[in-house]
Amino acid sequence: MTEILRERNRRGEGGKLRADILAGATSLLEQTGSEEAVTLRAVARKVGISAPSIYAHFADRDAIVDAIVDTAFADFNAAVRAATAGEADPVERLRAGCGAYVRFAAERPNRYKLIFERQYQVAGPDEPVPAIRRQSFEALVALVQACIDAGLSASTDATLDSTAIWVALHGYATLHALMPGWPWPNDEALLNRIVYGLGKITSPEYFAS
Amino acid sequence: MTEILRERNRRGEGGKLRADILAGATSLLEQTGSEEAVTLRAVARKVGISAPSIYAHFADRDAIVDAIVDTAFADFNAAVRAATAGEADPVERLRAGCGAYVRFAAERPNRYKLIFERQYQVAGPDEPVPAIRRQSFEALVALVQACIDAGLSASTDATLDSTAIWVALHGYATLHALMPGWPWPNDEALLNRIVYGLGKITSPEYFAS
DNA sequence: TGTACATCAGTGAACGCGCGTTCACTGATGTAC
DNA sequence: TGTACATCAGTGAACGCGCGTTCACTGATGTAC
Numbered sequence A, B: 001m002t003e004i005l006r007e008r009n010r011r012g013e014g015g016k017l018r019a020d021i022l023a024g025a026t027s028l029l030e031q032t033g034s035e036e037a038v039t040l041r042a043v044a045r046k047v048g049i050s051a052p053s054i055y056a057h058f059a060d061r062d063a064i065v066d067a068i069v070d071t072a073f074a075d076f077n078a079a080v081r082a083a084t085a086g087e088a089d090p091v092e093r094l095r096a097g098c099g100a101y102v103r104f105a106a107e108r109p110n111r112y113k114l115i116f117e118r119q120y121q122v123a124g125p126d127e128p129v130p131a132i133r134r135q136s137f138e139a140l141v142a143l144v145q146a147c148i149d150a151g152l153s154a155s156t157d158a159t160l161d162s163t164a165i166w167v168a169l170h171g172y173a174t175l176h177a178l179m180p181g182w183p184w185p186n187d188e189a190l191l192n193r194i195v196y197g198l199g200k201i202t203s204p205e206y207f208a209s
Numbered sequence C, D: 001t002g003t004a005c006a007t008c009a010g011t012g013a014a015c016g017c018g019c020g021t022t023c024a025c026t027g028a029t030g031t032a033c
Helices: A016-032 A040-047 A049-058 A063-087 A090-107 A107-122 A131-149 A158-178 A185-196 B016-032 B040-047 B052-057 B063-083 B091-107 B110-123 B131-151 B160-180 B188-197
Strands: none
Touching: A016 A040, A016 A063, A016 A107, A016 B052, A016 B063, A040 A049, A040 A063, A063 A090, A063 A107, A063 A131, A090 A107, A090 A158, A107 A158, A131 A158, A158 B110, A158 B160, A158 B188, A185 B160, A185 B188, B016 B040, B016 B052, B016 B063, B016 B110, B016 B188, B040 B052, B040 B063, B052 B131, B063 B091, B063 B110, B063 B131, B063 B160, B091 B110, B091 B131, B091 B160, B091 B188, B110 B160, B131 B160, B160 B188
16 A cells, blocks of 8 residues: 655645545555445545545545546546547447447446446435436447448347447456456457347448457 | 344254354345445344354354355356256257346345355456356356257357357346346347347347347 | 253453544745735 | 735544454253263
């Protein structure tokens, strides 16, 4: 648990500590792999300050975790959007988006996990899902629908097939992080099976893979 | 947190407490949804005994959680095996096994979650996966291979396609538990897409669904 | 059949720990005069 | 240009809490004689 030597901020620059706390908490989460490890005191140790100093910037422990989730979710949406933006062909766009989804999770496994687990805690078991999460799913449905419209997919239900793709991507992302010792098949091949198989992509060059 | 009124066991029947502790711990896990809630003291309160009494039956807190995992994993394997045993047609067997997989997770979401998360903690990030887990995957591969052998699947790589099916089932199971408020499509339809789509089942009556 | 006693099932008090949070404070620094 | 002071950034000690675990114990019960 490395501690950072830290100089007191100059007057008017107290706000900088907020960013340091967030960075420390995020690295703590990513290193230990569990949300429970993000304690006020552990974060303070990591950042090199005393525990009460955090209260100037966050209301309580939960506010820190919420801030991590907000940042991570924004990063996630941005990563997927950036990946799809670069492709013209509908199938390539879909494939690129799904690739970015899995890559994000692989590179930040614990932040990915937190995004989804926190969802549950925030919304409660029976409450509706927040708009921001629904929107990123709608984007996936739109990608599949574009393939259908271009005559490249045999799907007759973009929502159903998007859901299938989504659960497969989520399962792959979480299992991959959870069982690195598993004899996983080639990453590209598995992703192709998920995207082309569940997306009912008809073009032979896609389906062959 | 209901406490159970409990009479002291008679001489020679001390072992009964072990089962009570396990049952209390399991119900605590299933109610609260988090492994952290399964504390020695919470289990003792649940069962209606004092905390130190647990040490006569379990070495430490971790041993209780391990026992829950062992039981849950055995139950899981039994449920899937029982489902496949009843079917003669290879595709029906595969479909029944996958259905049992998802049903098990839906009925005991927190035990299902624990089985996989504990995996990680036990084996460590880089160690190989225990034989018992590998065996239940091999059973899935065999089900897919049987479909290929019967000329009912166009798959040319039973392991790859079984992996795809597995990650999709896992993703569906975990997301379903995590987001009950999500507008999930019809359960049968989604499972059919996963099993028939990723299993490359060719029979028209299957593929149409 | 009666009784002493070993054993068994389980208890209550205590320990040290890390936690979230509160409170009164300190000391450097920018600014008003 | 010098100085008093308000403000800002952050601290140290303390609180009560629930935890895992230890220890010496208690009292009911089956059994040997």
